[in-house]
Amino acid sequence: MYDKQPLPRVQDVMTRDVISIAPDLTVRQAKDLMRDKGISGMPVVDRENALLGVISVADIIQAMENNNLNAFVSEVMTVNPIFLHEQDTVGYALQACRRYKYGRFPVIDEQAKVVGVLTVGDIVTRLAQLLRIDQVDEPDEIKEPKDFTTRIYECSIQSMNFDLAGLAASNIKKMLTGLGLKGTTVRRAAIAAYDAEMNVVIHAYEGKLSAKVTPHDITITVEDSGPGIKDVSLAMQPGYSTASDRIREMGFGAGMGLPNIKKSADEFTIESTPKGTTLVIKIFID
Structure with missing residues (x-):
């Protein structure tokens, strides 16, 4: 018999140590932070940690091509980004990956504050552990x-x-x-x-x-x-x-x-x- 485990929720598998950035910092600072941390994207949050947008390597590259590294993050970030709630199931999260063609999502709580980041790798690793x-x-x-x-x-x-x-x-x-x-x-x-x-x-x-x-x-x-x-x-x-x-x-x-x-x-x-x-x-x- 297959010992079926309860399907975990996003909060069970997400990465909680979130690297984020403020909207009033520059694209150059975002580039340096992503390079130093070895990441390809991060949420943009306000002082209350509420989600404002997402900035990715693609945004950085575009800014470099436009000679615009001194612009504010708020000027180049993706606004109204797709996000997950911490109570969503991993099944829903993977459906979002396929629908929106992303593999990394910011995760918010009931107050719309960023509490984590979820990737496909997080889900696969956690299911293997379960x-x-x-x-x-x-x-x-x-x-x-x-x-x-x-x-x-x-x-x-x-x-x-x-x-x-x-x-x-x-x-x-x-x-x-x-x-x-x-x-x-x-x-x-x-x-x-x-x-x-x-x-x-x-x-x-x-x-x-x-x-x-x-x-x-x-x-x-x-x-x-x-x-x-x-x-x-x-x-x-x-x-x-x-x-x-x-x-x-x-x-x-x-x-x-x-x-x-x-x-x-x-x-x-x-x-x-x-x-x-x-x-x-x-x-x-x-």
Whole structure:
């Protein structure tokens, strides 16, 4: 059985240590702050911490091109920005990511004061923690390969359905643990399956995952119908995104998790077309 966890709310997963800026500071000061903090955008707030707007790297670049770094932040910021409430569910938050093409949102409380920032990465990381994806105990008795026959698990994956997000990875983890495999092997498979599953949930239209376990290896295949990845080799680089420059600057992008999947696998192949993507992950059983 899948131990379904209550779907967390934005306040449960957001980053609370918010870096913000006042509207009467200059764009040059905003540029220096973002560079020093290693961020690509931040909320603009008044003295009461109420949200006034958002300034991003794209705004900074535009100001530089216009030789306008001495302008006030209020002159170049995005006004009336899209925001989330701390009581919103993460499912709603991800729907907002897809609808507005952003991956970073300011979060406000009932008084409209900024209390956090939420990114796609925050959500994926927190869900993995709730599902204890990477927490695996070593079995009391590790079985030899001859102790079990081939097992197959299959599961459909629904786009943007965070009630079921992590179901496939959790079930694979349970199956492998029940077979008495080493904890390190189970952990690698669970992490790879989770990242692949979340890619489908967030970026594709629909997909399916299958896992085949033989006495020699674990093969996880994930197929999705979606926009595909234009340049697979670039998408495999840590930190790279196939999203547009504007979206990437806001912290959102496709290709999330692919380097982690490759790191967890002994063999990893990926094929992608404008109609969808197929991942094949193989992990050898010691």
